[in-house]
Amino acid sequence: MSFNRKDLLGLEYLAKEEIQTIIETAKPFKNLFTRSIKKAPALVGKTVVNLFYEPSTRTRTSFEFAAKRLSADVVSIATATSSVVKGESLIDTGKTLEAMKADIIIIRHTLAGTPEILAKNLNASIINAGDGFHEHPTQGLLDLFTILDKKKKVEGLKILLVGDILHSRVAKSNIWALTKMGAKVRVSGPSTLIPKHISDLGVEVFYDLDKAIKDVDVVNILRIQMERQQENLFPSVHEYVELYQVTEERLATAKPDVLVMHPGPMNRGIEISSYVADSPNAVINEQVTNGIAVRMAVLYLLVAARNKQQGKKNGNIN
Amino acid sequence: MAILIKNIRVIDPASKTDKIKDIYIEGGKIVSKMSKEPETVIDGKNKIAVPGLIDVHSHLRDPGQEEKETIKTGTRSACKGGITTVFCMPNTKPVIDNAPSVEYILLKAQKEGKVNVLPIGCITKGSLGTELAEIGILKKAGIVAVSDDGSPVASSQIMRRALEYTKMFNLPVISHCEDKDLSRTGVMNEGKNSMKLGLRGIPAQSEEVMVSRDIMLAELTGGHLHIAHVSTEGSVELVRQAKKKGLRVTAETCPHYFTLTDDSLKTFSTNYKMNPPLRTEKDVQAIKKGLKDGTIDCICTDHAPHTLEEKSREFDIAPFGIIGFETLLSLVLNELVDKKVLTLSEAIAKMTVNPAKIFSLNGRGSLKPGSFADVAIIDTKYSYEYKKEDILSKSKNSPFIGRKFKGGSVMTIVGGKIVWTVKDGII
Numbered sequence: 001m002s003f004n005r006k007d008l009l010g011l012e013y014l015a016k017e018e019i020q021t022i023i024e025t026a027k028p029f030k031n032l033f034t035r036s037i038k039k040a041p042a043l044v045g046k047t048v049v050n051l052f053y054e055p056s057t058r059t060r061t062s063f064e065f066a067a068k069r070l071s072a073d074v075v076s077i078a079t080a081t082s083s084v085v086k087g088e089s090l091i092d093t094g095k096t097l098e099a100m101k102a103d104i105i106i107i108r109h110t111l112a113g114t115p116e117i118l119a120k121n122l123n124a125s126i127i128n129a130g131d132g133f134h135e136h137p138t139q140g141l142l143d144l145f146t147i148l149d150k151k152k153k154v155e156g157l158k159i160l161l162v163g164d165i166l167h168s169r170v171a172k173s174n175i176w177a178l179t180k181m182g183a184k185v186r187v188s189g190p191s192t193l194i195p196k197h198i199s200d201l202g203v204e205v206f207y208d209l210d211k212a213i214k215d216v217d218v219v220n221i222l223r224i225q226m227e228r229q230q231e232n233l234f235p236s237v238h239e240y241v242e243l244y245q246v247t248e249e250r251l252a253t254a255k256p257d258v259l260v261m262h263p264g265p266m267n268r269g270i271e272i273s274s275y276v277a278d279s280p281n282a283v284i285n286e287q288v289t290n291g292i293a294v295r296m297a298v299l300y301l302l303v304a305a306r307n308k309q310q311g312k313k314n315g316n317i318n
Numbered sequence: 319m320a321i322l323i324k325n326i327r328v329i330d331p332a333s334k335t336d337k338i339k340d341i342y343i344e345g346g347k348i349v350s351k352m353s354k355e356p357e358t359v360i361d362g363k364n365k366i367a368v369p370g371l372i373d374v375h376s377h378l379r380d381p382g383q384e385e386k387e388t389i390k391t392g393t394r395s396a397c398k399g400g401i402t403t404v405f406c407m408p409n410t411k412p413v414i415d416n417a418p419s420v421e422y423i424l425l426k427a428q429k430e431g432k433v434n435v436l437p438i439g440c441i442t443k444g445s446l447g448t449e450l451a452e453i454g455i456l457k458k459a460g461i462v463a464v465s466d467d468g469s470p471v472a473s474s475q476i477m478r479r480a481l482e483y484t485k486m487f488n489l490p491v492i493s494h495c496e497d498k499d500l501s502r503t504g505v506m507n508e509g510k511n512s513m514k515l516g517l518r519g520i521p522a523q524s525e526e527v528m529v530s531r532d533i534m535l536a537e538l539t540g541g542h543l544h545i546a547h548v549s550t551e552g553s554v555e556l557v558r559q560a561k562k563k564g565l566r567v568t569a570e571t572c573p574h575y576f577t578l579t580d581d582s583l584k585t586f587s588t589n590y591k592m593n594p595p596l597r598t599e600k601d602v603q604a605i606k607k608g609l610k611d612g613t614i615d616c617i618c619t620d621h622a623p624h625t626l627e628e629k630s631r632e633f634d635i636a637p638f639g640i641i642g643f644e645t646l647l648s649l650v651l652n653e654l655v656d657k658k659v660l661t662l663s664e665a666i667a668k669m670t671v672n673p674a675k676i677f678s679l680n681g682r683g684s685l686k687p688g689s690f691a692d693v694a695i696i697d698t699k700y701s702y703e704y705k706k707e708d709i710l711s712k713s714k715n716s717p718f719i720g721r722k723f724k725g726g727s728v729m730t731i732v733g734g735k736i737v738w739t740v741k742d743g744i745i
Binding site for chain 2: 090109111112135172195200
């Protein structure tokens with residue numbers, strides 16, 4: 001098991017073994033921080049920066065906790081996206097942070113490809129915390145971790161993603177991870193929100209949620225953005241609820257032990273009914289807990305890879 | 319100045335010439351025999367002389383965006399690529415919708431230009447798409463075509479009037495075909511790659527819808543429609559059908575559309591961001607076929623310089639466009655001629671006699687005696703790497719940096735004067 005990357009930009013680029021390494025590394029971290037003393041010294045003296053160009057509470061907090069529990073020094077910077085267009089260039093911001101000796105920069109951005117820009121221009125390790133409609137690799141990993149935790153395996157499981165696939169980086173990262181691990185992935189949503197070429201990624205497309213949800217082992221429900229209605233991608237929230245809300249009745253046709261997942265924040269009563277959100281099948285809060293473990297694993301592995309690289313440069317035996 | 323080029327293979331598609339002979343240049347023209355001893359004798363052994371290339375689509379950014387390019391730097395870049403005549407698009411700041419602006423370009427080109435610069439005027443005032451520009455006055459001032467390149471005319475009514483009105487001046491209307499309502503905020507070709515990268519797509523149909531509309535309006539009016547930078551299989555087919563019908567429709571494409579696909583965007587490099595966007599392998603093949611069967615008449619650059627600062631921005635924010643003067647000829651040679659898509663003579667025709675005919679450029683695009691002495695000398699054995707530090711354009715936004723070429727221009731003559739050689743650079 002090895003992980004030798006400078007950056008984590010997306011799950012498309014990772015091999016199955018690398019994904020497994022992250023998951024295996026995350027397991028002991030979960031045990032660690034569910035104890036009363038939640039800290040390990042792995043990242044002592046390391047500097048981690050959360051650079052968030054898009055509002056986010058849970059992902060940012062999750063990364064902050066992950067870094068702190070590994071004893072790193074953490075700073076979080078929230079920047080309004082408007083200043084991206086007018087002000088300092090992203091590369092300059094990144095170089096400034098590097099000049100402050102940041103080892104790891106975690107970036108969340110409204111625009112796809114921004115983590116790549118930093119990765120190409122900086123020596124610091126870059127973690128993509130969600131870029132536009134591209135990828136959200138740690139969300140994909142924590143969803144995978146959660147499924148494995150509950151089901152003990154992923155291969156052969158029927159896993160359904162419901163909602164706005166077109167604009168969802170969560171869906172994209174989930175699809176990359178799950179198909180690599182051998183799951184049978186389905187997507188369901190209005191035809192306007194499912195890209196034409198999605199089946200090239202090895203997933204099955206269902207416009208009819210009633211058919212899609214039948215006998216699935218996992219249903220992962222994506223948040224629907226209200227502004228999509230203004231873009232005429234669906235006629236009304238009312239109709240969306242009618243066609244795509246995961247309800248008690250629909251859930252009843254899935255496997256009895258179906259896992260209900262949601263990356264949050266939820267629109268209760270829109271993409272998910274309160275009954276489903278609060279049902280015993282829901283693992284939505286566990287996803288949040290697991291997120292910290294997975295992010296600790298990613299931080300840990302990237303720092304380990306950096307140390308190894310540094311060791312080589314210094315001619316040390318490592 | 320009198321120049322004699324000895325024993326050179328002359329390829330002049332206009333006169334269906336392909337043979338080894340001498341070229342005589344005197345008084346800025348090609349002559350059939352010399353009246354005096356030449357001051358310069360050039361040994362043409364193992365070289366090819368072709369009419370200086372005519373690039374019907376470029377952006378010189380002058381006036382108003384001199385940080386990207388000027389007439390001086392743009393024409394230096396052009397002559398290095400064997401190009402002796404460039405058309406410049408009117409989307410400068412301000413736009414070229416009035417006679418003094420045309421005069422400014424012509425004067426500046428005369429003063430500091432290395433090649434012939436022929437301005438294209440706006441179709442509509444301010445390129446706003448609502449009122450026709452004073453096209454007759456622009457024509458008198460010296461424009462060779464009209465176009466609202468980049469801000470395509472959305473109104474079918476205005477486009478109809480433009481095609482109708484330009485007819486009496488024999489001016490082609492160059493149409494950048496894009497239904498902006500359909501392409502919206504797209505930044506790359508819509509397809510598998512845009513889905514993977516999470517970038518908003520520009521469907522092929524946003525081009526094809528407008529190609530269809532404009533062809534129909536050309537049919538309605540009898541005006542001359544020239545389709546800019548064809549990038550899709552569907553557009554090629556539409557133009558092919560229009561030509562079959564005998565409509566006055568001509569078309570151009572650029573080297574990147576027969577060389578690259580949207581697979582190149584994987585690294586989010588903004589040097590692959592242009593409009594229309596890079597499409598798919600199927601489109602590339604269709605464009606090659608369209609070049610072969612004559613559907614596509616011209617190969618041009620759409621030279622679109624942008625500063626390093628602009629192109630270093632996030633993919634969504636960085637401007638569309640790549641530079642192209644210095645790679646046009648080598649890409650045509652390596653991608654079309656060496657790969658047996660076109661013969662050398664067919665390829666050269668698309669950059670010389672065809673544009674000269676379409677845009678009524680008398681005395682250009684040929685090496686017949688009496689023509690302007692605009693000559694590109696090519697060495698098909700000349701191997702080089704296209705390096706950033708060698709680029710003469712003010713901007714360096716090219717996806718071809720680092721590419722190794724075999725074959726390119728080695729000397730450029732404009733109006734009987736040697737303006738550039740591979741050995742001495744700009745003269």
